[in-house]
Amino acid sequence: MASDQYYDLSGSQFDSSWFKTAAGKEYFSSIVRKGKRRIYGLLERPSLPPHLIPELISYKVFLSGKAGVGKTSTVAKLVGLPVPTTHSETPGIVTYVVYWPVKLLHSDKVLLFRLQFWDAGENAIRKFEHILPACKSGADAILNLFSFTDRLSFEDLQSQMSRSSQSGEHVIRMVVGTKYDLYSNSEITTRELQNFQEQWKVPILKIKNSGKPAGNELLYSVDSMQEVHDVATVMHSLLEYIWIQKKISSGELRPEDLITRTDIDGKNEGELSDELEASYV
Amino acid sequence: MRMDDTQAVYLVCLTNEGGLPLFTRSKGQSKALAFAEQGMLYGVQMFAQNHDVGLQSTTTEEAKVVWKVFHNSVTLVLIVPDDGCSDVHLNTLLDHIFHTMVMFIGLDTLENIKNVERLRRDLKVCFGVIDFLLVNSEFFGGLCEAVDVLACPENATLQEPLEAFINSADSTFGCLHCNGRLVTATDKWWSLTGQEMTLLAAFINTLPTGTSSDVPIYLPHASPKVPHRLLSISLLPGVIVSVLCLDTPTLADAQATLVEPSWRAYVESLRACQKASLAGQHIPKSLSVDSGILGFLLVNTNQHKCLSSCRLPIQEGSAADRRPLTHSRRRQVLNAFYRNTVGTLFPVCHSPQRTDPSGDTSSTFSHTVKETYMHAKDHKCYAIYSNPYQLFVVCSVAVPNYALRSISVDLLNTLSKDKVFHDRRKSS
Secondary structure (H helix, E strand, O other): OOOOOOOOOOOOOEOOOHHHOHHHHHHHHHHEEOOEEOOOOOOOOOOOOHHHOOEEEEEEEEEEOOOOOOHHHHHHHHHOOOOOOOOOOOOOEEEEEEEEEEEEOOOOOEEEEEEEEEEEOHHHHHHOOOHHHHHHOOOOEEEEEEEOOOHHHHHHHHHHHHHHHHOOOOOEEEEEEEOHHHHHHOOOOHHHHHHHHHHHOOOEEEOOOOOOOOOOHHHHHHOOOHHHHHHHHHHHHHHHHHHHHHHHHOOOOOHHHHOOOOOOOOOOHHHHHHHHHHOOO | OOOOOOOOEEEEEEEOOOOOEEEEEEEOOOOOOOHHHHHHHHHHHHHHHHOOOOOOEEEOOOEEEEEEEEOOOEEEEEEEEOOOOOOHHHHHHHHHHHHHHHHHHOHHHHHOOOOHHHHHHHHHHHHHHHHHHHOOOOOOHHHHOOEEEOOOOOOOOOHHHHHHHHHHOOOOEEEEEEOOEEEEEOHHHHOOOHHHHHHHHHHHHHOOOOOEEEEEEEEOOOEEEEEEEEEEEEEEOOEEEEEEEOOOOOHHHHHHHHHHHHHHHHHHHHHHHHHHHHHOOOOOOOOOOOOOEEEEEEEEOOOOEEEEEOOOOOOOOOHHHHOOOOHHHHHHHHHHHHHHHEOOOEOOOOOOOOOOOOOOOOOOOOOOOOEEEEEOOOOEEEEEEEOOEEEEEEEOOOOOHHHHHHHHHHHHHHHHHOHHHOOOOOOO
């Protein structure tokens, strides 16, 4: 399944530029208000015109990683909430919901994803035993986070990967490197990342969650989709990967039909690093 | 001590044994306190302790420094600009801060500090609430040890779905908050102390918009050593229902199966509530308030709840319209007026009662002060103490002196008689 082979399938199923088209904007206008994405309570959902009602697909995604790597900031960025300016430990579990419409590349079908992120403070997980099971139960995917400026968080991640592969867990997994804007201070080399990817066959996304430079408010009012553009690449990679892996494990899709395999000996290295660059937010 | 910034506030937390810094927080533009300065603050206090003297506070030219030791294990030091107000409010703030720490990590961990490094890490969960308490906001709960409430016509309507929801979660403790203000709660929730309700409201208000959470909470007074789970679910952005429970239900179950049956039929009421809290008046539009009144704070010292607004609309063309006061200025005035009045003229109402009365100045009068007023260049204030109510009013300078009393009494009657601020506990 997901852990047997790593297929580079990104961009093969979802139309990655659809949200810029008029048809796509019609959907996105329901989840964007005044340049920012709308936040929904549990009793609400995006209201679309009746002729546009798409199929709703819900995923539960758990974020895991060392304290302080930026789990909360990453979720805030992805769902469209203000990224916290000072670090504060998450005291227990906090769940976030984001809606994201996607059009399939090979058909006219539009899917509306409802992604629920489960974020839990690392200290709380260690202190209270009910928290980790609650986060993992029924999770469709796990995002493992490390920080480019914290070598320990990357080493933690490696030991975590080997632990989970030993326990034979079958779960869809992606890796997210945070604080990519501080790349010049990176404590992890590109080579190490490539080795990591080859060893564990997981996609690695890179993200920077820092606040916008001042004066960008103006930009938002001119182009109301700016905030969506900012996270679109990461959201697409994330959703597409989970969606494809689910289809593969349910047998609806066969990977051989879809793609060229990313070889372990690094033949596709060029493509690989392209893909990594593309996921830069 | 020189203050670079007249608004700066510093908080230092140290172990009482050895003075190891646990954390520092600051408000305002100034840079953080240097390690040497923290050491000095501890040194002064240690010197006093070694001579069996309890050091409470000191004033410098510009600042006031307050020390407080909790359970012989944690020392908190607060440095604020000195504005001549009674120490009692600073001690209350320190008390809130310590109990915030209890709320998140439990009293046991704080009483017996074994591993300072780990404690430092654990305490990071408190920063959100502590920072919220240090900022002088439109919430008065921390100041008067009473939870901020929202009075809107939907209060009574929403009691029923709340009870149903809390029942379905196998609990008796639950409440509904709207943008940081309590809308309605179960009887058991009202039986918590004012401090507990205030700190819980502060925590729920610091949660990111639209999220749901499952957080271990030690009730600072009811259960400081055994944690409960506080489930908080955003029904609408800013409208959050919370329930205190033990092992069940899980957050996923509560989200998936408990919310819909109880709340779906009440979405419109919830929306009305959400709208009312955003308008900032916090009282129903139907209530008539004199146009000279710019802001007010009403405290019910029995039930430990307070109702306030600094955003009452100014009628166009009215006398108050000629020299309008900004919202933040009204808040400042109200805050300063409260701190100047309570602890000096009016009695302080601690919730829960504190055994250590430091800072509570005993009244210098042989009689009970019932009313007081104050004039300034750009505003006038009036306060009434009519047990259990304490009312503080900010008026426009345009209101003539002789009318101050009558419009304040009218406001007190309107608010205390109207059902919006009524006691919704069944027991009383």
